[in-house]
Amino acid sequence: MKTLTTALAGGGSLASAGAGFWAYKHFSTSKSVSDRLTEEKFVLLNDSEEHKTHWTELLGEYNKQKAHKNKIFTDGSKDLTVDELKGACKKALGDGSDSTEVYSKSKRWCVVPTTLSEHLSKHSFKSLSTEDNNNPDQSAWEGKVTEHEKPDNANRRIKDLSGVNQDKWKAVMGECKNVSGKKNYEDEFDSYFEKYKDWCSVKNLQET
Numbered sequence: 001m002k003t004l005t006t007a008l009a010g011g012g013s014l015a016s017a018g019a020g021f022w023a024y025k026h027f028s029t030s031k032s033v034s035d036r037l038t039e040e041k042f043v044l045l046n047d048s049e050e051h052k053t054h055w056t057e058l059l060g061e062y063n064k065q066k067a068h069k070n071k072i073f074t075d076g077s078k079d080l081t082v083d084e085l086k087g088a089c090k091k092a093l094g095d096g097s098d099s100t101e102v103y104s105k106s107k108r109w110c111v112v113p114t115t116l117s118e119h120l121s122k123h124s125f126k127s128l129s130t131e132d133n134n135n136p137d138q139s140a141w142e143g144k145v146t147e148h149e150k151p152d153n154a155n156r157r158i159k160d161l162s163g164v165n166q167d168k169w170k171a172v173m174g175e176c177k178n179v180s181g182k183k184n185y186e187d188e189f190d191s192y193f194e195k196y197k198d199w200c201s202v203k204n205l206q207e208t
Contacts (some may be wrong), residue, residue, distance in 0.1 A: 012056055031104045034093040041087060041122040042111040042184070042188050044093065054112050061185050062109055071104055071202070085109065108185040116196045117180040126204040130177040132170075139170035144199050148172060158195040176200030 034044055045051050045058075066076035073088035074080060089110035095102045113114050117127040123155070128137040128144075133143070147166045148157055159175040161168050179196060182188040 005201050020028070028043070030097070032093065033095045033103050036102050036103060037093075037111055041119070042107065043087075045089065045110055045112060051112065055085065056187060057113055058109050059085050069106065070101070071105065075123075104190075111184060113185065115181045115183055116192060117128060117201075119184070120197055120201055121204070123197075124204045125201040127180060127201045128173070128176070129149060130173055130180070138169065140202060144174055145169050148199060156195065158192070158199045172199060201202075 004138055023120055031039070037044060038094070045054055060078065062072060062085060065071045069076050071185040073092060075083075089106065092102050093110055095106075118138045120127065128140055129135050145161070147153060149161065149168075150157075158179075159172050164165045164171045176196065176199060180200065182192060
């Protein structure tokens, strides 16, 4: 299935792209936004019937953000239609500049919606179990807490444990459970990405 950027390819070569958006990964030059998103293992939306429900979901969320122009492609003066959102994505995905703003907006609105836990699994990370009883990953959670409380990690913590006297691993686990379902069009997807990777998941050695 052709992606929305296919039509752009015939219109001329794309400009060079600069540094990438994610802090943990650096992109090489000469890449479009669509190239960068694909490299980060996002799935670009297309015109297939399979993606119809995704467009509907994203359109509803997009039109809720009209007051936040830094998060959307348009001026927020009116609700968009699906076709208008597709057009905005087509233009953005072909962008070859080093604009982190265009990349960020494209990541919100032009890819198949995904959660933090789902996206990290594509990077070979496995979310720890969040079962309250007989948790198979309890020892791993306890190890996370040990690292979490080290002074050097004060600015990277996912949860304030200062008032927690026992079962601290459950407090961290609870916060991880709360944010695991955050989707790429939500603010928390970016702000919690590294924290979720560090404190809520482990490297999946079976996929490396």
